[in-house]
Amino acid sequence: MKKSYQSLEDNSTNNMKHVIYRNLTSKILHLGFILLLTFSTTLLAQEDPEKGKSLFNTNCASCHRLDKKSTGPALRNIEARLADEQGLDRDWIYAWVRNSPAVIKSGDAYANKIYNEYGQTAMTPFPQLSDDDISNILAYTAAPLPPLPEDPCIANPGGPGCDQSKPKEGSNTLILAALALLFALLALALILVKRTLKRFAEAKDIAIEETPKGTSIWKAFVQNQFLVLVTAIFFLLASGYFVYGYLMQVGVDQGYEPVQPIHFSHRIHAGDNGVDCKYCHSSARVSKTSGIPSLNVCMNCHKSISEVAPETLAEGETYGVDYNLEIQKLYKAAGWDDTEQEYTGDASPVKWIRIHNLPDFAYFNHSQHVTVGGIECQTCHGPVEEMEIMRQDAPLTMGWCINCHRETNVKVKDNPYYTKIHEQLSKKYGVEQLTAAQMGGLECGKCHY
Amino acid sequence: MHINMKTFKLTVVFVMLLSIVSCNKKSRRNYQYMPNMYQSVGYETYQGSDAFKNGVEAQLPVEGTLPRGYSLYEIEDTNEGYELAKATLTSPIDSTAIDYNTGKALYDIYCGICHGNKGDGKGKLVQREKILGVPSYDDAGRAITTGSIYHVIQYGKNTMGSYANQLSEDERWQVVAYVEKLKADLEK
Numbered sequence: 001m002k003k004s005y006q007s008l009e010d011n012s013t014n015n016m017k018h019v020i021y022r023n024l025t026s027k028i029l030h031l032g033f034i035l036l037l038t039f040s041t042t043l044l045a046q047e048d049p050e051k052g053k054s055l056f057n058t059n060c061a062s063c064h065r066l067d068k069k070s071t072g073p074a075l076r077n078i079e080a081r082l083a084d085e086q087g088l089d090r091d092w093i094y095a096w097v098r099n100s101p102a103v104i105k106s107g108d109a110y111a112n113k114i115y116n117e118y119g120q121t122a123m124t125p126f127p128q129l130s131d132d133d134i135s136n137i138l139a140y141t142a143a144p145l146p147p148l149p150e151d152p153c154i155a156n157p158g159g160p161g162c163d164q165s166k167p168k169e170g171s172n173t174l175i176l177a178a179l180a181l182l183f184a185l186l187a188l189a190l191i192l193v194k195r196t197l198k199r200f201a202e203a204k205d206i207a208i209e210e211t212p213k214g215t216s217i218w219k220a221f222v223q224n225q226f227l228v229l230v231t232a233i234f235f236l237l238a239s240g241y242f243v244y245g246y247l248m249q250v251g252v253d254q255g256y257e258p259v260q261p262i263h264f265s266h267r268i269h270a271g272d273n274g275v276d277c278k279y280c281h282s283s284a285r286v287s288k289t290s291g292i293p294s295l296n297v298c299m300n301c302h303k304s305i306s307e308v309a310p311e312t313l314a315e316g317e318t319y320g321v322d323y324n325l326e327i328q329k330l331y332k333a334a335g336w337d338d339t340e341q342e343y344t345g346d347a348s349p350v351k352w353i354r355i356h357n358l359p360d361f362a363y364f365n366h367s368q369h370v371t372v373g374g375i376e377c378q379t380c381h382g383p384v385e386e387m388e389i390m391r392q393d394a395p396l397t398m399g400w401c402i403n404c405h406r407e408t409n410v411k412v413k414d415n416p417y418y419t420k421i422h423e424q425l426s427k428k429y430g431v432e433q434l435t436a437a438q439m440g441g442l443e444c445g446k447c448h449y
Numbered sequence: 450m451h452i453n454m455k456t457f458k459l460t461v462v463f464v465m466l467l468s469i470v471s472c473n474k475k476s477r478r479n480y481q482y483m484p485n486m487y488q489s490v491g492y493e494t495y496q497g498s499d500a501f502k503n504g505v506e507a508q509l510p511v512e513g514t515l516p517r518g519y520s521l522y523e524i525e526d527t528n529e530g531y532e533l534a535k536a537t538l539t540s541p542i543d544s545t546a547i548d549y550n551t552g553k554a555l556y557d558i559y560c561g562i563c564h565g566n567k568g569d570g571k572g573k574l575v576q577r578e579k580i581l582g583v584p585s586y587d588d589a590g591r592a593i594t595t596g597s598i599y600h601v602i603q604y605g606k607n608t609m610g611s612y613a614n615q616l617s618e619d620e621r622w623q624v625v626a627y628v629e630k631l632k633a634d635l636e637k
Contacts, residue, residue, distance in 0.1 A: 058570070062582030063607050071607040121528055121607075125590045235459050242463075250480050251487065257475040274573045276558040282615040289494045300610035301563075304580050349505055351497075359487040391475070 052140030055133055059126055066141065069341055070304075072118060075141045086110045090138070097134055099125045251359070257391035258353040262333070263326045264390070265319075268312065271385035277377045284366040284377070292352055295334040302330060306338050319388050355392050356381070362398070363447050373436075374411050379404075405441035409433040520618060526604040531597065538596025542622050552627030555620055559612055560628070568631030580608075586632040593632065598625045 056064075056075075063071035082088040088110060096103050096111065100123040103111045115122060129137075221227055269275050278284055280298075283291030308316070308323040316323045331338055335347035358364050369375045378384060382393025394400060412418040412434065425434055440446060481487045492498060492506040501508060510516050524530045524538065557566055563583045565571040570583040584591055593601075602621050605611040616624060 057578075057581045059584075060582060062584060064582075119528075124584075124588075128589060235463075239459075239462060251482055253479050255475055256478060259476055273562075273577060273579065275562055278558050279562065279615075282559075286617070292495055294614065296610060297615065300605075300612075301574070301580060303610065304608045309579075349503070352495075354495075359481075360489040361486055 047139035048136050049140040049143050051133075052136035052138070055129070055137050056140050059129065060137065063123070068306075069339065071121070071341070072123060073114070078141050079138045080142065090135075093138070094131060094134055096123070097125075097129055098127050101125065252395050252397055253355075253357075253392050254395040255391055256355055257389055258355065260353055260390070261350050262329045263321050263323075265321075265323070265388050266384045266390055267386055267388045268308075268323075277384070278370075281377075284370045286367050286371070288365045288367070290366045290370075295330065295347070295350065298330055299334055299336060302327060303336070303341075306331075355390060356396065358396060361448055363449065372415075372417065375408075401447070402437075402442060405436040408436050410436055410439055522603055524600060530604075531600055531606070533596075534600035535594050535597035538599060540595055540599070540622050540625060542619070542626070547626045548623060549627055549630060551620070552623040552630075555616060555624050556627045556631075559615055560624065563609075568628065568635055585635060586628060587635040593628075595625060595629060598628050 060075070064073070064075045066074060066076045068074055079090065079093065082093065092103075092108075100111070100115075104115050104122060215223075269280075270277060280293040281290045282293075282297075283289060306327060308327070313323060330336075333348055333350045335344045336342075337344050369380075370377070380394050380396075382391075384390065384393075410418065410422075410433075412422040421439065422434060425438060426432060429438055431438075435441070494507070496506045497504055498506040500506075515521060524534045561572055563570075563572040563574050563580055564586070565575070565583075568586040570585040570588075572583065574580045575583050586593060591597075599621060601609065602612045602616065602624065604613075612621070
């Protein structure tokens with residue numbers, strides 16, 4: 001320790017300034033102290049963990065987490081740990097936060113140890129944080145570890161959130177069971193009533209008239225040739241209808257919903273979090289295929305999101321999915337070691353199952369529709385942002401393509417590519433708005449070649 | 450009896466047809482008329498392939514080569530590289546080639562979700578507390594420059610990943626220009 005101070009004194013003026021600075025802050029602190037005491041009764045009220053939390057989240061959380069190593073070390077109880085293990089006081093923390101490169105340069109032993117341990121990346125200086133700000137942040141990091149979230153329904157069965165999900169399902173089945181029982185009782189009652197009535201009739205010797213049996217309905221039917229003919233025609237037409245229906249849906253995969261190797265919820269990503277489709281499917285802008293994101297795109301966010309929020313986890317239970325396990329699957333595939341925060345290099349490709357697949361004889365280009373045409377992804381793929389499990393929404397048949405080409409007006413406004421052709425064609429057809437079909441969207445060779 | 454048989458047969462046919470139609474399971478692909486016209490002989494994008502060691506058709510360019518239309522980014526992904534880029538790297542596109550509309554469209558897709566559409570570090574994921582600690586572009590401690598913005602888009606930094614595979618070189622520079630505009634707006 002002494003040695004490091006020695007070197008500190010030997011060092012350049014930069015460090016001298018640093019020391020002066022330190023004394024200065026402590027003087028200011030003392031002044032602040034007196035001022036504080038005059039205005040407030042308790043000093044502790046000044047260290048506000050709530051304020052600290054928001055400061056932590058805006059400034060520190062990009063590199064530090066409370067209980068887990070990130071780009072920088074975990075920060076839970078950092079002040080106490082530094083004091084116990086390294087003998088470093090709050091002044092050291094102030095200096096480090098405001099200008100860590102200077103502390104490292106000063107030859108401070110612990111600062112250099114940390115610097116080397118974390119890949120020689122110096123912490124970004126935060127000169128804008130005041131002593132109070134840093135104290136608040138430290139108060140936040142000193143907050144005790146929150147107890148494991150217990151099921152609130154055990155402690156407080158009538159509490160909010162407890163009469164949702166599971167109990168609701170239970171009550172539904174209960175109602176159904178009650179209804180079934182009611183119907184069974186009714187049926188039983190009717191049978192019993194009928195039986196007693198019969199007994200009464202027998203006891204009073206009343207003969208129940210039996211309806212005379214005429215020619216059976218089948219025989220009457222056979223004898224009526226017109227009816228036979230109509231029925232035959234009906235059945236032929238009906239079977240023709242169903243056979244046609246069956247043959248027409250061969251090769252159509254509408255509603256195809258395979259089980260993917262990693263449960264990826266478009267509902268959460270594109271819906272709740274509002275991530276643009278083109279964030280992950282970036283090549284839809286510029287190429288034929290829309291692109292299945294490589295795992296580094298997933299890791300852009302999931303490097304920091306290793307667990308989902310408790311609400312999201314609860315939502316997952318209704319779908320029978322543990323989202324945290326799915327994130328672990330991603331880490332395994334990407335070869336990411338979450339505790340050490342580094343790639344192990346042991347990656348394996350995820351074998352996603354392709355859903356939308358046009359036959360080989362049809363050509364479709366995403367960029368042509370997405371970038372040039374400006375068509376929303378949902379036009380063809382349906383409400384993906386609501387789908388928990390991805391499925392094929394459209395039939396992707398030729399008739400479906402053609403229909404859209406006939407009905408969709410081409411967006412020519414602000415698109416210099418179309419200016420000339422639009423002028424010529426709108427004159428030719430005598431219309432103001434051109435459909436894709438009028439621009440040649442029905443030519444065979446556009447899609448089949 | 451005779452008619453009974455007929456209706457019976459018809460019902461059987463009817464039920465069979467219905468069962469065929471309804472057996473169309475959601476997790477399985479449908480039948481195809483002529484699979485050899487449906488399925489490509491050539492490799493399709495991302496298809497598995499025995500021809501390569503890692504079992505997929507999509508391959509990275511051979512080490513030391515560049516795909517056509519790409520150019521070499523020589524600065525390394527190290528702390529020194531970052532400082533070098535920050536100090537020296539400048540944009541190859543001149544002011545007339547900068548298209549803020551393109552830049553904004555791309556920025557809103559790829560960056561705005563965390564950095565916020567104004568660049569203040571309050572994107573939707575930050576507001577929903579999914580990702581925390583995204584700095585504002587006018588952050589004094591970071592003092593980003595043209596070169597550092599491009600370098601970070603290229604390689605990523607800390608928890609931010611690389612966006613080199615989502616944005617082409619030209620698009621990256623357009624985004625850099627737009628980020629600088631946002632930074633200037635924030636500093637006003």
